[in-house]
Amino acid sequence: MTTFDDRERAFEAKFAHDEEMAFRVVARRNRLLGQWAAELMKLTPEEADAYAKTVVHADLEEAGDGDVVRKVFGDLSAAGIEIDEAAVQAALDEQTVAARRQLMELK
Numbered sequence: 385m386t387t388f389d390d391r392e393r394a395f396e397a398k399f400a401h402d403e404e405m406a407f408r409v410v411a412r413r414n415r416l417l418g419q420w421a422a423e424l425m426k427l428t429p430e431e432a433d434a435y436a437k438t439v440v441h442a443d444l445e446e447a448g449d450g451d452v453v454r455k456v457f458g459d460l461s462a463a464g465i466e467i468d469e470a471a472v473q474a475a476l477d478e479q480t481v482a483a484r485r486q487l488m489e490l491k
Contacts, residue, residue: 405487412483413476414440414452420475421456425463435459449476 418436427435442455457472 408487409480409483410443411440412486413479414443416479416482417452417456417472417476420479421460421472424460424465424467449473452476 415436418439419432421439422432422435425435439452439456443449443452445451453469453472453476456475457467457469460467460472
């Protein structure tokens with residue numbers, strides 16, 4: 385083994401770790417956003433848990449956060465909650481920070 389091979393493996397391992405952490409942050413963020421929306425809609429704990437899971441699955445529809453924001457905004461609007469997409473986007477941003485903090489505490 386050369387030093388170059390060792391460095392290459394280390395960079396690949398770091399990249400894989402960073403990608404896994406990014407995925408975990410997004411999944412947790414989406415769950416937290418779903419719980420936030422469920423609270424606004426006054427869902428029961430069981431309904432809130434199920435709804436949060438649907439928000440996590442909604443992220444798989446397309447790249448980016450647009451699908452999640454549209455789903456949550458649409459569901460809140462359908463429930464009669466007066467909110468705009470900017471407020472949902474702001475909540476998404478807040479939940480991103482919360483998700484990172486939670487995952488860092490687990491380490």
